[in-house]
Amino acid sequence: MKSPTPVEVAVLALWRTKPSSGVEILCARRHVDAIRGGLWELPGGKVDPAESPHSAALRELHEETGLTQGDLVMHSLREVGMAEHTDHALSDECSVRLHVFMAHARSDCQPSAIASAEVRWIPLDEFARYDWPGANVKVNALLLAALAKHA
Numbered sequence: 001m002k003s004p005t006p007v008e009v010a011v012l013a014l015w016r017t018k019p020s021s022g023v024e025i026l027c028a029r030r031h032v033d034a035i036r037g038g039l040w041e042l043p044g045g046k047v048d049p050a051e052s053p054h055s056a057a058l059r060e061l062h063e064e065t066g067l068t069q070g071d072l073v074m075h076s077l078r079e080v081g082m083a084e085h086t087d088h089a090l091s092d093e094c095s096v097r098l099h100v101f102m103a104h105a106r107s108d109c110q111p112s113a114i115a116s117a118e119v120r121w122i123p124l125d126e127f128a129r130y131d132w133p134g135a136n137v138k139v140n141a142l143l144l145a146a147l148a149k150h151a
Contacts, residue, residue: 006084006097010056011044013080013102013143014067014111021123023147026105027130028064028116040122040130042139044098053099054079064115071109077101080146083138096135100142124148 014026027040043064047056054077061067069077080102086095113119122130124147127140 006095008047008053008056008099009044009096010047010053010060010099010101011042011139012057012061012077013042013100013147014061014065014072014105014109015102015147016105016107016121018121018123023124024121025124025127025143025147026065026111026119027122028113028119031117036133038117038131039133041116041133041136047099054101057099057101065111065119066114067105067109067111071106073104073106076104078103081142083135083142085135085138087134098135098139100139102143102146 015023016026017023026043028043029040030037032038043061044057045060045063047053051059058069058077078101080100083098083100084095085098111119124144127144132140
């Protein structure tokens with residue numbers, strides 16, 4: 001059986017450091033009536049044709065939270081890696097290739113829940129307490145390893 005062609009997706013982990021909680025990442029909770037409703041995720045989405053994953057990550061951040069490149073610490077955006085995942089629970093067996101980016105948030109940025117039920121800054125040491133889609137197992141591991149040095 002031929003495996004499905006993966007959908008190209010870009011996600012952006014926006015992080016900040018707080019004296020009280022250490023490193024935190026901006027996360028969004030899906031609307032309950034959406035696919036994988038109620039689960040937490042990073043801002044992100046499909047890479048459009050002729051769009052780079054880098055550009056898609058910034059576009060999706062803006063579409064989902066209202067934040068722009070101006071809300072990032074200059075030159076902090078970098079690719080962390082890629083993760084592939086196939087969701088066998090979906091009837092059409094969806095495969096995704098996630099391009100994972102991270103960037104340091106400016107301290108004065110104000111994210112909004114434009115395309116989700118809520119947005120929240122989640123401390124790294126609390127990530128395991130939240131419910132994530134299956135694809136985030138690999139994504140979160142990449143992020144935790146990349147951000148461990150900032151903790």
